[in-house]
Amino acid sequence: MKVGEIVDHYRDVSEELTRYGFGVEQRAALLGKSPSTLKHFGGDADKRHWRLISAEDLDRLREKAVELYWEAAADPYRVEQGAAAKVAGDHSYITPTFIALDTHGSARLRHPHPIRCQEVADVHLGSVIDTHGVTQKVAWDSEAAFRSNWRRLVTEVLSERSEADVEDVCEEIAKAAGVCRYSLFRVALEYQRWNLQPTPMMILGVASLRREA
Secondary structure (H helix, E strand, O other), X not given: OOHHHHHHHHHHHHHHHHXXXXXXXHHHHHHOOOHHHHHHHOOOOOOOXXXXXXXXXXXXXXXXXXXXXXXXHHHHHOXXXXXXXXXXXXXXXXXXXXXXXXXXXXXXXXXOOHHHHHXXXXXXXXXXXXXXOOEOOOOOOHHHHHHHHHHHHHHHHHHHOOOOOHHHHHHHHHHHHOOOHHHHHHEOOOOOOOOEOOOHHXXXXXXXXXXXX
């Protein structure tokens, strides 16, 4: 991504966060920076106080925006439990729910959309089950399968290099895939607004980084 594209994407992510009620003060707290610094990130590159946001910070903001999008997407499906359950402290919901598990079988997300659960399961090298514990096979088309493969490969490479600096590994993955570091975690998003579709060549590039490859 060129500098102007990074700034435009930052502004777009910020606007989405604001739309979901996550304001500048909350965004600043998430990044551990001042609100004025965030303002400089969104300014014109030729202005005196402009600063380029780091890829890592942009990833964190985008991840939060995607999380809030999927939370909002689940709202129409939620039906509150009855009064007795609330008195007992049960504030869960009755809803057609899928559960994303991590590699150890622990629940990472409950959500009515299986695609979102598959996305979360992939980045934790897990699987998707329903509320009866039955493993769900999400119906993939070829492009969705590439996205799932990509997410798992990236997680595997990061896990294999856990002793290394995360940013160094991210740069290595981006280089192997032929993408900009700022674009790396847009690849294979199920939130289509920012998704970049991985290609077979990109997947082969990342697969070549596997230590057992």
